[in-house]
Amino acid sequence: MKKINTVRFGELEIEEDKIVQFDEGIPAFEDEHEFVLLPYESDSPYTFLQSVNTPELAFMMGVPFVFFPDYEFQLEDEIAKRLGIKTAEDVLIYVLITIPGGEIKNMTANLVAPIVISKRTFLAKQVVLEKSKYTTKHRLFKEKEEK
Numbered sequence: 035m036k037k038i039n040t041v042r043f044g045e046l047e048i049e050e051d052k053i054v055q056f057d058e059g060i061p062a063f064e065d066e067h068e069f070v071l072l073p074y075e076s077d078s079p080y081t082f083l084q085s086v087n088t089p090e091l092a093f094m095m096g097v098p099f100v101f102f103p104d105y106e107f108q109l110e111d112e113i114a115k116r117l118g119i120k121t122a123e124d125v126l127i128y129v130l131i132t133i134p135g136g137e138i139k140n141m142t143a144n145l146v147a148p149i150v151i152s153k154r155t156f157l158a159k160q161v162v163l164e165k166s167k168y169t170t171k172h173r174l175f176k177e178k179e180e181k
């Protein structure tokens with residue numbers, strides 16, 4: 035077990051084999067390599083990606099298929115091999131979520147750069163999709179029409 039400190043969740047004990055390893059870090063956070071997945075709630079589509087070494091660094095993520103059932107992309111064979119992904123059952127896919135101005139109704143998902151994690155090895159990478167139809171700001175909830 036390893037103890038980590040977090041701003042949002044306080045001190046936590048985590049199993050070392052559950053630490054998610056980003057060999058290259060995450061774009062704009064290249065020095066951050068170790069994270070832990072902390073579910074928002076047990077049956078929630080939301081999860082936090084909490085840095086093991088920086089207490090104040092946590093990203094909100096979501097399971098994209100809950101909000102965007104048609105979401106799909108092709109993972110390059112080289113990346114799958116490097117992460118130890120052999121089958122579709124080996125992989126977890128998340129997208130980073132932003133809450134502009136703290137307004138939950140305005141939440142957006144970055145579908146152009148999913149987080150790909152191997153369930154077997156806990157190796158991970160944020161994959162930037164080239165020539166994608168997706169953007170960095172897909173709304174999770176439709177805007178309500180004004181009456």
